[in-house]
Amino acid sequence: MDQFLEYVDKHQNDFVERLRKAVAIPSVSGDPAHRPDVFKMAEWLVEELKSLDAVVETRDLGKQDFHGTELDLPPIVLATVGTDPKKKTILVYGHYDVQPALLEDGWNTDPFTLVEDENNRLIGRGSSDDKGPVLGWMNVVDAHKALGLELPVNIMFCLEGMEESGSEGLDAFIFEEADKYFKDVDAVCISDNYWLGTSKPCLTYGLRGVSYFHMKVKGPAADLHSGVFGGTIHEPMTDLFKVMSKLVDVDGKILVPGIYEHVRALSDEEQKTYDDLSFKMEELHDAVGSKINIHDSIRETLQCRWRNPSLSIHGVEGGFYSPGDKTVIPACVTGKFSIRTVPDMNPKEVSALVVKFCQDEFEKLGSKNKLDVHCTHDGNYWLSSPDHPNYVAAAKAVETVYKVKPDLTREGGSIPVTLSFQDALKKNVLLLPMGRGDDGAHSINEKLDRSNYICGTQLLGAYLYEVSQITL
Ligand SMILES: C[C@H](N)C(=O)N[C@@H](Cc1c[nH]cn1)C(=O)O
Numbered sequence: 001m002d003q004f005l006e007y008v009d010k011h012q013n014d015f016v017e018r019l020r021k022a023v024a025i026p027s028v029s030g031d032p033a034h035r036p037d038v039f040k041m042a043e044w045l046v047e048e049l050k051s052l053d054a055v056v057e058t059r060d061l062g063k064q065d066f067h068g069t070e071l072d073l074p075p076i077v078l079a080t081v082g083t084d085p086k087k088k089t090i091l092v093y094g095h096y097d098v099q100p101a102l103l104e105d106g107w108n109t110d111p112f113t114l115v116e117d118e119n120n121r122l123i124g125r126g127s128s129d130d131k132g133p134v135l136g137w138m139n140v141v142d143a144h145k146a147l148g149l150e151l152p153v154n155i156m157f158c159l160e161g162m163e164e165s166g167s168e169g170l171d172a173f174i175f176e177e178a179d180k181y182f183k184d185v186d187a188v189c190i191s192d193n194y195w196l197g198t199s200k201p202c203l204t205y206g207l208r209g210v211s212y213f214h215m216k217v218k219g220p221a222a223d224l225h226s227g228v229f230g231g232t233i234h235e236p237m238t239d240l241f242k243v244m245s246k247l248v249d250v251d252g253k254i255l256v257p258g259i260y261e262h263v264r265a266l267s268d269e270e271q272k273t274y275d276d277l278s279f280k281m282e283e284l285h286d287a288v289g290s291k292i293n294i295h296d297s298i299r300e301t302l303q304c305r306w307r308n309p310s311l312s313i314h315g316v317e318g319g320f321y322s323p324g325d326k327t328v329i330p331a332c333v334t335g336k337f338s339i340r341t342v343p344d345m346n347p348k349e350v351s352a353l354v355v356k357f358c359q360d361e362f363e364k365l366g367s368k369n370k371l372d373v374h375c376t377h378d379g380n381y382w383l384s385s386p387d388h389p390n391y392v393a394a395a396k397a398v399e400t401v402y403k404v405k406p407d408l409t410r411e412g413g414s415i416p417v418t419l420s421f422q423d424a425l426k427k428n429v430l431l432l433p434m435g436r437g438d439d440g441a442h443s444i445n446e447k448l449d450r451s452n453y454i455c456g457t458q459l460l461g462a463y464l465y466e467v468s469q470i471t472l
């Protein structure tokens with residue numbers, strides 16, 4: 001393992017170049033205009049994996065209905081490095097699509113040009129979520145190939161291009177392939193989340209689920225002049241804002257009746273898991289870039305992030321948003337919001353409660369406009385245990401590379417495929433993040449510190465050595 005660790009350290013710049021090439025492909029899955037780039041990213045990965053002597057194949061997932069338009073779904077990239085029956089097989093999952101990013105959103109540099117700043121932060125969309133970690137696994141294979149070293153395990157890659165847009169088609173694929181492509185898998189490792197703070201690595205054993213909603217209000221046949229029609233018609237945007245304002249209060253409490261009914265009560269045992277975490281309020285302030293926290297204690301803040309549901313309002317499609325003062329009445333507007341779900345909430349029940357509440361609130365307005373509200377995608381929460389040998393192996397790897405014991409964390413974000421792998425393969429799934437809590441995933445100026453990318457590559461490799469030695 002020492003040879004490998006040393007090689008990674010010495011070849012940092014080669015690995016940064018690999019990340020530069022990946023970031024340069026704007027593989028935004030949520031934007032149909034970028035769909036060809038998502039395909040380009042898949043092709044780039046295929047070539048890169050082949051150059052590492054992996055046996056690579058792609059699987060077509062069919063079509064997506066994108067608001068009435070048919071789009072091709074990007075392929076699943078599958079790759080295998082090694083098939084030695086005497087070795088364990090570790091399945092690594094990651095995604096090659098990214099969130100949207102525009103310079104005018106407030107980025108300091110072009111989001112799809114990797115820039116290293118004076119603090120050795122590698123800035124670019126997808127650097128942390130999730131191109132850096134995906135390339136981290138490839139760097140491990142690369143280092144072994146260059147050194148002529150045998151990998152301690154067989155590695156299987158499963159890379160998707162729709163994670164940021166609901167992972168359409170992936171669940172069915174995993175269940176279908178559980179006894180086929182994935183039949184030899186011994187354990188799963190996913191590097192697609194973040195440390196709690198900025199200084200200490202963590203192992204993550206829980207995720208929130210997510211249910212995403214679109215609420216469309218339409219009335220006039222086309223956008224109208226507000227001077228001519230203002231005050232004479234029911235306005236879609238006014239109706240939308242009225243209903244949206246009923247969803248959540250300023251302290252984050254969700255106002256949809258019944259939504260908290262199945263939220264699991266906090267046990268004494270769970271209470272203890274919030275002690276001794278290396279996270280300070282200042283780190284939260286730094287990550288947010290402001291002191292707008294609802295709760296003053298770390299304990300409450302983390303409970304709200306990890307084990308309580310939350311509702312966030314994301315945006316409005318169809319409204320006027322450009323600079324200047326356009327006096328328009330938008331004809332059709334769609335409000336977008338999501339609920340992060342937790343044990344023991346049920347996505348179908350959540351959806352039914354939300355839809356009924358919005359319809360009831362709209363009804364109360366007495367508007368003649370039309371409302372359509374529905375859940376566009378959902379994914380369940382996931383909760384495991386950090387006691388499994390897969391986690392023990394990862395904790396040893398953290399100690400080898402970082403000389404500290406990792407924090408044991410849950411995550412407020414969602415990776416619905418985690419639960420699918422666990423249920424379909426009946427194997428343990430570990431979340432082993434590479435990036436820091438202040439990386440700004442989904443935000444402007446997303447970054448991955450060079451040290452996290454390089455030590456993260458070492459960590460993923462060290463984990464493979466440790467897991468090869470342990471009885472799972
Ligand atoms: C935690 C992971 N890196 C992530 O960002 N997941 C997304 C998944 C998602 C679901 N709908 C849209 N994106 C997230 O938690 O928002």
Ligand SMILES: [Zn+2]
Pocket residue numbers: 095129130163192193
């Ligand atoms: Zn991600």
Ligand SMILES: [Zn+2]
Pocket residue numbers: 099129164441442
């Ligand atoms: Zn993401």
